[in-house]
Amino acid sequence: MATVTMRNIIKIYGEFVAIKGVDIDVEDGSFVVLVGPSGCGKSTLLRMIAGLETISHGELRIDDKLVNDLPSRDRGIAMVFQSYALYPHMSVSDNLGFGLKISGVNAGEIDRRRDEAAAMLGLDPYMDRRPSQLSGGQRQRVAIGRAMVRDPEVFLFDEPLSNLDAKLRNQTRIEIKRLQRELKATVIFVTHDQVEAMTLADKIVVLQDGRVAQIGSPLDVFERPRNQFVAGFIGAPSMNLLDATVGSDANGPLIRAGGIDVAVPPDRFDLPPEGTPVVLGVRPEDIVPEGHGSRPTLGADFAAKVNFAEMLGNESLLFAHLGDTEIVARMQHPRAVDPDETLNFRIDGSRVHVFDKQTQDTVL
Numbered sequence: 001m002a003t004v005t006m007r008n009i010i011k012i013y014g015e016f017v018a019i020k021g022v023d024i025d026v027e028d029g030s031f032v033v034l035v036g037p038s039g040c041g042k043s044t045l046l047r048m049i050a051g052l053e054t055i056s057h058g059e060l061r062i063d064d065k066l067v068n069d070l071p072s073r074d075r076g077i078a079m080v081f082q083s084y085a086l087y088p089h090m091s092v093s094d095n096l097g098f099g100l101k102i103s104g105v106n107a108g109e110i111d112r113r114r115d116e117a118a119a120m121l122g123l124d125p126y127m128d129r130r131p132s133q134l135s136g137g138q139r140q141r142v143a144i145g146r147a148m149v150r151d152p153e154v155f156l157f158d159e160p161l162s163n164l165d166a167k168l169r170n171q172t173r174i175e176i177k178r179l180q181r182e183l184k185a186t187v188i189f190v191t192h193d194q195v196e197a198m199t200l201a202d203k204i205v206v207l208q209d210g211r212v213a214q215i216g217s218p219l220d221v222f223e224r225p226r227n228q229f230v231a232g233f234i235g236a237p238s239m240n241l242l243d244a245t246v247g248s249d250a251n252g253p254l255i256r257a258g259g260i261d262v263a264v265p266p267d268r269f270d271l272p273p274e275g276t277p278v279v280l281g282v283r284p285e286d287i288v289p290e291g292h293g294s295r296p297t298l299g300a301d302f303a304a305k306v307n308f309a310e311m312l313g314n315e316s317l318l319f320a321h322l323g324d325t326e327i328v329a330r331m332q333h334p335r336a337v338d339p340d341e342t343l344n345f346r347i348d349g350s351r352v353h354v355f356d357k358q359t360q361d362t363v364l
């Protein structure tokens with residue numbers, strides 16, 4: 001397997017700069033997920049690594065070799081597409097072996113690699129079928145198998161799960177992670193789904209508008225988002241963001257938002273002077289309905305009418321207003337909530353985030 005190193009990678013389409021100087025290090029055997037909203041440049045970046053798109057500026061290295069101008073087939077990469085891109089007129093077996101055959105690999109070796117991939121992916125029963133005779137999940141496994149038999153240095157995945165239904169998505173996600181561990185493969189995986197990013201990645205690269213917004217472990221980007229964009233993008237449902245100002249009382253610093261004063265730990269933030277406008281960020285799980293979960297010691301209480309409750313089985317999402325802002329709170333071990341019922345909530349002040357109103361950077 002191999003490392004992938006990107007240094008100041010830029011992609012220009014005519015007048016439009018799609019990738020604006022990206023530095024990413026992908027370690028050997030690691031699972032790196034590129035995530036971000038539609039149009040942020042994920043696919044463009046992946047396609048440049050694959051050699052399907054030219055690199056306008058910067059350096060791309062696989063191991064230590066500069067590969068900017070190397071044809072796709074010589075880069076030691078294999079790519080799995082969202083659309084599977086299987087040959088419709090060929091059997092599964094031929095789909096798996098075809099790439100090796102045209103590369104001149106001998107028949108015995110093709111059989112060996114094909115059998116190994118088929119066994120790992122549970123494709124043995126389907127080897128004689130055409131792609132049209134397979135389910136979406138099975139087709140995706142063939143596409144992954146076709147990448148595996150090439151024994152690449154690096155696997156690239158471009159939203160491979162988006163065409164699968166929710167259950168199959170979860171299963172295939174787990175399968176991809178298991179395979180990556182078994183093969184000790186270096187993987188670069190593109191998705192716009194932050195749950196996929198969180199569960200698969202050793203390292204998440206959050207892209208925003210052609211730039212890296214943050215690189216870190218899943219826990220890092222969740223717990224310590226560098227700015228408001230990352231905070232809002234990572235986590236589902238999204239972090240609540242409220243216009244606020246800095247304040248204080250006899251007990252220490254607080255953040256005023258939506259008519260309440262949220263006490264925050266004295267040593268946690270280097271807050272600007274009192275009265276400065278900021279943005280308060282609170283994750284849904286840190287707005288605790290009374291009687292559902294332990295009561296945070298630091299924070300603020302408020303009562304709010306529940307406009308809408310979304311029952312998810314093991315938890316409910318409660319939509320309410322805090323001041324003028326619609327917020328969402330997470331209710332663990334839920335009970336039925338009557339329409340328009342007023343509940344008491346407590347914001348966990350030890351877990352809130354504060355953002356600079358102008359720069360949108362996290363206040364630390």
Ligand code: ATP
Pocket residue numbers: 013016018036037038039040041042043044045192
């Ligand atoms: P999505 O999640 O919707 O697939 P993405 O993050 O993968 O989005 P890209 O497909 O990489 O985004 O596109 C990044 C930007 O580059 C977009 O604004 C897109 O319109 C632009 N772009 C992509 N390909 C071209 C092209 N061939 N010519 C001009 N602009 C392009």
